[in-house]
Amino acid sequence: MRREELVDLNAFMAVAEEQSFTRAAAKLGTSQSTLSHTIRRLEARLNVQLLTRTTRRVSPTQAGERLLSTLVPALETIADEIASLSELSEKPSGTVRITTSEHAASTLLWPALRRLLPDYPDLRVELALDAGLTDIVAERFDAGVRLEETIARDMIAVPIGPKLRLAVVGAPSYFARHPIPRTPQDLARHSCINLRFPTAGGVYAWDLEKGRRALRVRVDGQLTFNNVPMIRQAALDGFGLACVMEDQIMPYLAEGRLVRVLEDWCPPFPGYHLYYPSRRQSSAAFRLVVDALRYRG
Known part of the structure; x- marks a missing residue:
């Protein structure tokens, strides 16, 4: 393949990714007119239209x-393969991009990276905090961090934290006005604080389980947030029941500012x-990050 053809293909990928000739031109360090000429040249050589152009957006055609x-x-x-060349140097280098939830980033990833990065100045890590299920292949992430049950079976999954x-x-002030729920069915008579996923837009159904019984309980109340700290604060202020990760409220339980129910x-x-992805050829930098995050408890 000639160098000119590689340049044209790279230009096409940039426009398709940015969905804009203006942004793609800025990314590539060229002019919009030059980029438009490059795409027309590629389409003429292939004899097929690759992009659909409107006044607001550019998107790929089926071809x-x-x-x-x-x-x-x-x-x-x-x-x-280029990144793997870092193995020839004394210390791994390169960028590792990871999509993760805010909770996992603050409790697991950052503590591990804080210990790792000072020893590897040429290593760069980008964390994209996202509550949704990002397509790591389409979005060009090296890896993602999610709960095991949400990970596709064709992915390699490495545990990085405890159960x-x-x-x-x-709050005690809430239970001063309402009875303590004894079963999940009792939640229907309580004001509960909902979590709306920031990206997917859906409202979280509380996953409760006892023995072989597993329930997904839809709750109702005055408040819905897309942020767990706000849910916790509303619960502390007595506005209803909250369902959050245990480690996010342990200090408040110890202080008596929150009361736990339905623990069983x-x-x-x-x-x-x-x-x-299982087909990923990992670089030395990527393997270093994976090893640093791996849970050994």
């Missing part, structure tokens, strides 16, 4: 999507895992 599905894995393999546990809690319906479950 463009087909070309992207071939280009992205191929260029990722090339990038991985987790949910806790249903309320909140068993431990597998915690966070780092996951990545």
Whole structure:
């Protein structure tokens, strides 16, 4: 393949990724007119339209999507091979991109990275905090961190933390006005604080389990947040019951500012895992980060 063809393909990928000639031109350090000429040249050589252009957006055609599905894995393999050359140096280098939830980032990833990074000045880590289930291949992340049950079976999953546990809690001031719930069915008579997922937009159904009985309870109340600290604060202020990760409220339980209920319906479950595609050719930098995050408890 000639150098000119590689340049054209790279330009096409940039426009498709940015969905804008203006942003893609800025990213590539060229002019919009030059970039438009490059795309027209590529489409003329292939004799097919690759992009649909509107006044607001640029998007791949069916042919463009087909070309992207071939280009992205191929260029990722090339990038991985280039990154693996860092093994020849004394210390690993390169960038590792990880999508993760805020809870996993603050409790697991940052404590591990805080210990690792000072010894590897050429190592760069990008954490994208996202409560949704990001497609790590399409979004070009090296790995993702999510709960084991949400990870696709074709991914390699590495445990990075201990088992987790949910806790249903309320403030003493709330229970001064309402009876303590004894069963999940009692939650229908309580004001509960809902969590709306920031990206997916859905409202979390409380996952409760006892023995072989597993329930997904839809709760109701005055308040819905897309942020766990706000849910915790509303519970502390007596506005209702909250269902959060146990470690997020332990100090408040110890101080008596929150009271735990339905504890027998909140068993431990597998915690966070780092996951990545099985076909990924890992660089020395990536393997270093995986090893630093691996749970050994």
